[in-house]
Amino acid sequence: MSPEIGTHQLESDTAGDMNFKETELTLALPGESRTLKEMNGGKIGTKRGFLETVDLNLGSLRADCSDKDRNESENDVLTAAKPPAAKAQVVGWPPVRDYRKNAMKSCKYVKVAVDGAPYLRKVNLEMYNSYEQLLSALEDMFSCFTIRNYLNERKMVNGVENVPTYEDKDGDWMMLGDVPWKMFVESCKRLRLMKSSEANGLAPRTPSKCSSTSG
Amino acid sequence: MNYFPDEVLEHVFDFVTSHRDRNSLSQVCKSWYRIESSSRQKVFIGNCYAISPERVIERFPGLKSITLKGKPHFADFNLVPNDWGGFVYPWIEAFARNRVGLEELQLKRMVVSDESLELLSRCFPNFKSLVLVSCEGFTTDGLAAIAANCRFLRELDLQENEVEDHRGHWLGCFPDSCTSLTSLNFACLKGDINLGVLERLVARSPNLRSLRLNRAVPLDTLQKILMQSPQLLDLGVGSYVNDPDSEIYSKLVTAIQKCESVRSLSGFLDVAPHCLPAFHSICPNLTSLNLSYAPGIHGSELTKLIHHCRKLQRLWILDCIGDKGLEVVASTCKDLQELRVFPSDPYVGNAAVTEEGLVAISSGCPKLNSILYFCQQMTNAALITVAKNCPNFTRFRLCILDPTKPDAVTMQPLDEGFGAIVHSCRGLRRLSLSGLLTDQVFLYIGMYAEQLEMLSIAFAGDSDKGMQYVLNGCKKLRKLEIMDCPFGNGALLMDVGKYETMRSLWMSSCEVTLGGCKTLAKLMPRLNVEIMNENELADFSADHTPKVNKMYLYRTLVGRRKDAPEYVCTL
Numbered sequence: 001m002s003p004e005i006g007t008h009q010l011e012s013d014t015a016g017d018m019n020f021k022e023t024e025l026t027l028a029l030p031g032e033s034r035t036l037k038e039m040n041g042g043k044i045g046t047k048r049g050f051l052e053t054v055d056l057n058l059g060s061l062r063a064d065c066s067d068k069d070r071n072e073s074e075n076d077v078l079t080a081a082k083p084p085a086a087k088a089q090v091v092g093w094p095p096v097r098d099y100r101k102n103a104m105k106s107c108k109y110v111k112v113a114v115d116g117a118p119y120l121r122k123v124n125l126e127m128y129n130s131y132e133q134l135l136s137a138l139e140d141m142f143s144c145f146t147i148r149n150y151l152n153e154r155k156m157v158n159g160v161e162n163v164p165t166y167e168d169k170d171g172d173w174m175m176l177g178d179v180p181w182k183m184f185v186e187s188c189k190r191l192r193l194m195k196s197s198e199a200n201g202l203a204p205r206t207p208s209k210c211s212s213t214s215g
Numbered sequence: 216m217n218y219f220p221d222e223v224l225e226h227v228f229d230f231v232t233s234h235r236d237r238n239s240l241s242q243v244c245k246s247w248y249r250i251e252s253s254s255r256q257k258v259f260i261g262n263c264y265a266i267s268p269e270r271v272i273e274r275f276p277g278l279k280s281i282t283l284k285g286k287p288h289f290a291d292f293n294l295v296p297n298d299w300g301g302f303v304y305p306w307i308e309a310f311a312r313n314r315v316g317l318e319e320l321q322l323k324r325m326v327v328s329d330e331s332l333e334l335l336s337r338c339f340p341n342f343k344s345l346v347l348v349s350c351e352g353f354t355t356d357g358l359a360a361i362a363a364n365c366r367f368l369r370e371l372d373l374q375e376n377e378v379e380d381h382r383g384h385w386l387g388c389f390p391d392s393c394t395s396l397t398s399l400n401f402a403c404l405k406g407d408i409n410l411g412v413l414e415r416l417v418a419r420s421p422n423l424r425s426l427r428l429n430r431a432v433p434l435d436t437l438q439k440i441l442m443q444s445p446q447l448l449d450l451g452v453g454s455y456v457n458d459p460d461s462e463i464y465s466k467l468v469t470a471i472q473k474c475e476s477v478r479s480l481s482g483f484l485d486v487a488p489h490c491l492p493a494f495h496s497i498c499p500n501l502t503s504l505n506l507s508y509a510p511g512i513h514g515s516e517l518t519k520l521i522h523h524c525r526k527l528q529r530l531w532i533l534d535c536i537g538d539k540g541l542e543v544v545a546s547t548c549k550d551l552q553e554l555r556v557f558p559s560d561p562y563v564g565n566a567a568v569t570e571e572g573l574v575a576i577s578s579g580c581p582k583l584n585s586i587l588y589f590c591q592q593m594t595n596a597a598l599i600t601v602a603k604n605c606p607n608f609t610r611f612r613l614c615i616l617d618p619t620k621p622d623a624v625t626m627q628p629l630d631e632g633f634g635a636i637v638h639s640c641r642g643l644r645r646l647s648l649s650g651l652l653t654d655q656v657f658l659y660i661g662m663y664a665e666q667l668e669m670l671s672i673a674f675a676g677d678s679d680k681g682m683q684y685v686l687n688g689c690k691k692l693r694k695l696e697i698m699d700c701p702f703g704n705g706a707l708l709m710d711v712g713k714y715e716t717m718r719s720l721w722m723s724s725c726e727v728t729l730g731g732c733k734t735l736a737k738l739m740p741r742l743n744v745e746i747m748n749e750n751e752l753a754d755f756s757a758d759h760t761p762k763v764n765k766m767y768l769y770r771t772l773v774g775r776r777k778d779a780p781e782y783v784c785t786l
Contacts, residue, residue: 095614
């Protein structure tokens with residue numbers, strides 16, 4: 001969701017919308033902890049409740065929040081930004097060190113299928129910073145095949161060529177190399193090294209403006 | 216007591232090693248103070264701003280080994296901005312200037328620059344051991360200086376530091392004459408290393424007991440290293456990815472079988488789980504296993520591994536082990552003393568363990584005394600059962616990922632559950648709370664937690680009374696850290712003298728105001744009361760009603776520190 005869209009919703013919601021409880025993010029089953037808060041006399045007023053500490057890092061939106069209006073605008077921000085809620089980070093919670101969080105993040109294993117190979121492999125995309133590194137690792141893994149890399153340079157070993165493709169989040173099969181590396185890592189679900197002869201209609205790519213390194 | 220000559224007393228004191236006991240010795244009488252101070256070699260400084268290096272050197276002229284801690288604990292969770300402080304350079308510079316015969320340096324949560332490491336490497340000819348835990352500010356260039364210049368280096372132990380990796384030639388800086396290494400841990404380095412250099416270093420280090428590799432070290436290097444050092448006690452595996460049918464794998468199996476002394480295993484940063492059986496031969500000897508950085512190990516491969524680890528005393532694991540997996544641990548690891556279960560999804564989401572796993576562990580492992588448990592939910596009944604099963608807890612840290620979640624069954628606060636823990640575990644020294652909690656839990660803590668030294672609280676309590684119960688009741692309290700609780704000036708100012716008996720107090724997003732903090736600072740000149748307000752830079756001339764964002768206070772003998780950044784104000 002782009003900042004512009006968020007801002008629009010912020011403006012329309014500000015007008016007299018104090019009923020933030022209904023739109024509060026909850027992390028339990030819907031309705032559960034909200035009810036409990038009410039049972040306990042609505043503690044939200046006296047201290048900064050857990051939900052209000054959500055720091056959604058929405059850049060331009062936060063810059064406009066003065067301290068006085070913090071509660072209101074934060075809750076409107078929560079309204080505006082509901083979809084990414086599940087991944088919203090609370091400052092200081094859970095108490096896990098960044099070092100550990102980063103170690104957990106670098107773990108994006110995807111299956112790799114090669115036409116003609118009897119079994120699949122798995123690679124961790126986070127281990128690489130560019131398409132070249134990935135393709136080189138795949139070549140090592142499947143050493144009896146060559147891979148035509150996305151810049152259309154061929155590495156000849158025994159004459160069998162493969163075109164690297166991947167399945168993205170939408171379930172479509174795409175050719176490697178069109179999007180920036182980081183975007184590819186985000187959206188790649190599995191890899192397939194397709195036999196060149198099957199890659200009908202996948203025209204050799206012109207060397208592109210697209211950066212092959214992490215971008 | 217003065218019947219003995221000094222040398223005799225000194226000899227007797229040699230047997231007293233814990234710094235707390237030595238502190239007690241030094242308080243008996245003047246001559247014991249004098250003798251103890253002149254003979255103490257190992258010094259522990261829990262807060263580097265509580266004292267100055269000059270005064271430490273003055274008091275302990277025989278200083279050889281020092282531990283320093285810098286930033287407050289909550290800095291681990293991004294609550295302390297960068298440049299807050301904790302610089303080690305002034306300490307090293309003072310030691311160098313005063314010709315301290317430094318041999319060992321252990322730092323936690325400090326900022327360590329390459330300059331400090333270079334100075335360290337050049338000024339202390341007998342330097343033997345460097346242990347850095349959760350530090351930052353240095354690069355592999357600093358490590359290169361240590362490797363190159365410390366001729367008698369035995370131990371280089373880097374635990375969970377943020378190191379800028381300049382593609383290490385640092386390992387190659389160990390001279391060929393360096394054969395004294397006993398411990399090398401570089402698991403936290405992200406970059407590549409020269410594998411040949413590593414192999415040769417290991418080959419010329421016959422005393423190597425502890426080796427923890429980073430991600431860049433692949434299986435075939437591991438195999439070669441293990442063949443060179445079957446005497447290892449502690450092994451951290453780097454990257455563990457290979458084809459189980461390959462020749463390298465079978466060589467690895469042979470090499471591992473020779474490592475009969477390995478008692479501690481960690482790492483597995485990248486893992487092909489079907490290769491794990493190679494380690495089954497050493498599992499029966501393991502007392503310590505850390506798989507908390509190995510999200511690739513789960514399910515049946517994990518439980519198969521654990522089945523072999525009957526002697527385990529310490530286990531660090533990810534929550535993807537699940538309650539069922541914890542039941543396997545409970546039935547296998549009867550000697551278990553310490554368990555840490557970390558979240559595999561550190562963002563507020565779903566933890567794969569619940570109160571059931573904890574109960575299973577408590578009933579299967581009666582020797583359990585230390586736990587850190589990140590979970591999805593908890594119940595009072597479970598905590599009461601755990602308290603009954605394991606009265607020996609010294610450290611109990613529970614982290615429910617939704618921090619205000621009530622009892623999952625009764626929807627009540629978790630006061631009774633934690634109350635049972637503090638009531639049953641008379642030796643409890645460290646406690647972290649979470650879940651829905653009222654002032655009642657603090658009443659219990661104040662009443663029963665007599666040995667409590669460190670307490671961590673977040674999103675708990677209803678009023679000042681909560682904090683007051685704790686300050687009143689916990690006589691041995693040393694560190695109190697509080698975030699997002701409704702405790703204000705009433706609690707803060709109730710017993711100001713208490714803070715001089717403690718190391719530090721942290722309060723963030725609570726109800727204390729600038730006026731309250733100023734009052735406290737005025738009453739207690741030997742405390743540094745530091746306020747952090749990142750949004751309003753150094754504007755404190757306004758009226759005193761604003762609430763204080765973050766307050767960190769600590770006792771000190773040397774007044775306000777001179778290296779505080781702009782956003783920190785010492786009142």
